[in-house]
Amino acid sequence: MTITLQSLASDRWVTPTTGFVDIPSAVDGRVVARLSAAGLDFARMASHARNTGGPVLRELTFHARADKLRALAVHLGQHKDVLYRLAGDTGANRRDNAIDIEGGIGTLSAYASRGRRELPDAKFALEGEVEGLAKGGTFVGQHLLSPLHGVAVHINAFNFPCWGLLEKFAPAFLAGVPVIIKPATATAYVTEALVRLMHESGILPPGSLQMICGSVGDLLDHLTGQDVVSFTGSIETSNRIRNHPNIAKHSVRFVAERDSLNASVLGDDVTPEQPEFALFIREIVREMTVKTGQKCTAIRRILVPKTREAAVIAALKASLAEVRLGDPRVDEKVMGPLVSRAQRAAVCGQIAILLSEAEIVFGDPGQRGGEGIDAESGAFISPVLLRVVDPATAQRVHDTEAFGPVATVIAYDGIDQAVDLARRGEGSLVASVFTYDRKVAEAIVLGIAPYHGRVLIVDRDCAKESTGHGSPLPSLVHGGPGRAGGGEELGGLRGVYHYMQRTAVQSSPGRLSALTGAWCNGAPTSLADVHPFKRNYDELVVGDTIETSSRSITLDDIEHFAEFTGDTFYAHMDEVAAKANPFFPGRVAHGYLILAFAAGLFVDPAPGPLLANYGLDNLRFLKPVSPDDSIRVRLTVKQKSPARKPEYGEVRWDVEVINQNGEPVARYDLLTMSARAA
Ligand code: NAP
Numbered sequence: 191m192t193i194t195l196q197s198l199a200s201d202r203w204v205t206p207t208t209g210f211v212d213i214p215s216a217v218d219g220r221v222v223a224r225l226s227a228a229g230l231d232f233a234r235m236a237s238h239a240r241n242t243g244g245p246v247l248r249e250l251t252f253h254a255r256a257d258k259l260r261a262l263a264v265h266l267g268q269h270k271d272v273l274y275r276l277a278g279d280t281g282a283n284r285r286d287n288a289i290d291i292e293g294g295i296g297t298l299s300a301y302a303s304r305g306r307r308e309l310p311d312a313k314f315a316l317e318g319e320v321e322g323l324a325k326g327g328t329f330v331g332q333h334l335l336s337p338l339h340g341v342a343v344h345i346n347a348f349n350f351p352c353w354g355l356l357e358k359f360a361p362a363f364l365a366g367v368p369v370i371i372k373p374a375t376a377t378a379y380v381t382e383a384l385v386r387l388m389h390e391s392g393i394l395p396p397g398s399l400q401m402i403c404g405s406v407g408d409l410l411d412h413l414t415g416q417d418v419v420s421f422t423g424s425i426e427t428s429n430r431i432r433n434h435p436n437i438a439k440h441s442v443r444f445v446a447e448r449d450s451l452n453a454s455v456l457g458d459d460v461t462p463e464q465p466e467f468a469l470f471i472r473e474i475v476r477e478m479t480v481k482t483g484q485k486c487t488a489i490r491r492i493l494v495p496k497t498r499e500a501a502v503i504a505a506l507k508a509s510l511a512e513v514r515l516g517d518p519r520v521d522e523k524v525m526g527p528l529v530s531r532a533q534r535a536a537v538c539g540q541i542a543i544l545l546s547e548a549e550i551v552f553g554d555p556g557q558r559g560g561e562g563i564d565a566e567s568g569a570f571i572s573p574v575l576l577r578v579v580d581p582a583t584a585q586r587v588h589d590t591e592a593f594g595p596v597a598t599v600i601a602y603d604g605i606d607q608a609v610d611l612a613r614r615g616e617g618s619l620v621a622s623v624f625t626y627d628r629k630v631a632e633a634i635v636l637g638i639a640p641y642h643g644r645v646l647i648v649d650r651d652c653a654k655e656s657t658g659h660g661s662p663l664p665s666l667v668h669g670g671p672g673r674a675g676g677g678e679e680l681g682g683l684r685g686v687y688h689y690m691q692r693t694a695v696q697s698s699p700g701r702l703s704a705l706t707g708a709w710c711n712g713a714p715t716s717l718a719d720v721h722p723f724k725r726n727y728d729e730l731v732v733g734d735t736i737e738t739s740s741r742s743i744t745l746d747d748i749e750h751f752a753e754f755t756g757d758t759f760y761a762h763m764d765e766v767a768a769k770a771n772p773f774f775p776g777r778v779a780h781g782y783l784i785l786a787f788a789a790g791l792f793v794d795p796a797p798g799p800l801l802a803n804y805g806l807d808n809l810r811f812l813k814p815v816s817p818d819d820s821i822r823v824r825l826t827v828k829q830k831s832p833a834r835k836p837e838y839g840e841v842r843w844d845v846e847v848i849n850q851n852g853e854p855v856a857r858y859d860l861l862t863m864s865a866r867a868a
Contacts, residue, residue: 243397617672
């Protein structure tokens with residue numbers, strides 16, 4: 191039965207009636223689904239996102255949005271079978287689909303955790319420390335990040351119908367920006383099912399997610415400077431969208447993840463007997479065949495030392511000969527077809543271009559047969575390994591992406607040439623280097639790093655746990671410079687920041703503290719009548735402060751501390767040697783002694799709501815403390831953040847240790863857990 195795909199516009203499912211495009215199964219060519227965006231009101235969709243989705247999302251804090259992402263991940267995990275069932279027709283086998291489906295759900299969870307851990311329970315985030323902007327300390331500044339008031343338009347590639355949506359949706363949602371997604375036609379039936387699950391979960395606020403099945407119509411004409419277009423796909427389409435007159439006119443933020451001629455380099459230290467050689471061969475074959483080579487991170491260029499070229503080709507041929515083409519719906523060990531016959535025609539066209547400077551050493555693009563497969567109607571193709579004839583002059587291999595199970599061996603003569611060849615890709619998502627030699631690793635990594643978003647060094651020590659050449663991790667950069675996207679740093683919180691504006695706020699310390707809810711030096715304090723450690727989390731007020739009595743530090747204290755801890759560093763023990771040191775006037779107290787005495791001054795000893803001290807941040811020793819100096823402490827509530835458990839919250843305290851002349855000798859943030867009100 192052919193599925194008629196619906197679009198999700200203004201929180202309603204819309205069924206098209208005209209202008210259908212058929213989507214064939216990659217495996218047997220039967221029409222799986224049809225779609226059309228005819229009749230959608232794109233301007234209305236954009237305004238629904240801005241006027242309904244945006245305001246509701248911005249009412250939530252980062253933590254509330256993170257909690258929704260987690261709930262969504264759980265919901266999708268419970269209902270993922272429907273996605274697996276549909277994805278069989280995309281040509282991917284079950285293992286490939288796990289990368290897409292489980293990987294996508296895992297990415298949602300990862301963003302949920304990071305949002306909880308690294309973003310505040312607030313509607314905006316602060317970046318960096320407060321900076322003094324004038325000598326007298328009455329004018330300060332800080333960067334504030336707040337969600338854009340627009341819509342994120344996500345135009346996605348066909349190869350990851352689930353992960354592609356979720357890895358872009360999660361950061362936008364976490365930032366507080368509603369999304370309109372446009373999946374690629376070839377696999378839109380899987381994405382539509384995913385969006386249906388997300389919508390039906392009831393977890394997402396109205397207007398936060400819409401979907402266009404079919405073309406984007408005139409949507410780009412309605413975008414403004416508060417909107418973001420995030421594109422994944424080919425460089426040609428990317429350029430077309432980037433150069434759209436309205437995108438240029440309104441400086442609409444444009445983020446691109448595009449095709450990438452990723453390289454893998456075998457170091458010239460590696461002999462066929464070393465484990466790195468076998469690891470290299472295994473990784474190349476895996477990258478050529480997982481998802482039938484339709485991965486933006488797949489290895490396209492295989493750089494090997496000239497002296498090892500024959501051995502590498504022989505080993506690759508032996509491994510590729512074991513790859514079986516087959517129906518991925520029934521056997522998860524086979525390599526399935528490309529996503530469509532149109533894609534196969536495109537790949538064959540790209541191989542023809544590569545053949546102007548390379549020869550085929552394995553495979554035959556014309557071979558489409560295999561066990562129990564429909565060679566006529568399906569989009570099958572065998573793996574194809576090419577070898578560049580003259581590496582010094584070849585150029586097509588560095589700019590032609592055959593988006594299928596196709597890679598090319600390029601022999602290099604010396605590490606300098608290997609680096610030069612890798613750079614000719616003009617910017618890639620990822621490169622991998624297989625070596626067990628420190629110098630080789632250093633020369634290649636430093637030589638190619640500016641041209642790559644990610645570089646992976648693989649050797650026998652990390653091979654077991656390495657996630658491999660092709661797997662981006664949600665916590666690290668995904669994206670690449672130059673043709674791979676243009677220097678956009680995606681992944682981690684950087685991905686979230688794309689949907690927020692960074693604003694420098696400048697004011698008096700008091701105004702800034704009132705705005706941000708975080709006390710800063712110079713902002714008013716109120717002297718607490720009760721020791722703040724006796725107050726529970728909810729009773730504490732940012733700016734509450736106490737000043738302790740003072741105590742002197744004697745030479746006996748210093749010697750006692752030195753003997754007790756074993757820290758007999760000369761600056762504490764030897765007057766002559768300490769004096770010769772440019773930082774000290776003579777023997778001085780240990781920094782750790784100052785910290786310990788400071789705690790002795792401010793701690794309230796009785797059991798109470800303060801549960802634990804879990805660390806110090808930003809510790810600086812500002813001035814030496816000499817024997818017979820005295821110190822006192824000013825302790826101020828700096829910031830409060832609820833913890834994941836409702837029983838307690840995190841409190842950040844500003845601790846200033848001051849000497850007898852009123853000069854600060856140490857400053858740090860003390861981090862504690864304090865119990866909440868019952
Ligand atoms: P594509 O042909 O460029 O299409 C990408 C998306 O753009 C599809 O959703 C497509 O919709 C849409 N599109 C096409 N023309 C458009 C227009 N004029 N206005 C607005 N949208 C338009 O790429 P693809 O074949 O789907 O994907 C394969 C490519 O993606 C490869 O080159 C691969 O390297 C790249 N990729 C890169 C990354 C990365 O992270 N760098 C990740 C995945 C894939 P229709 O399908 O409806 O035409």
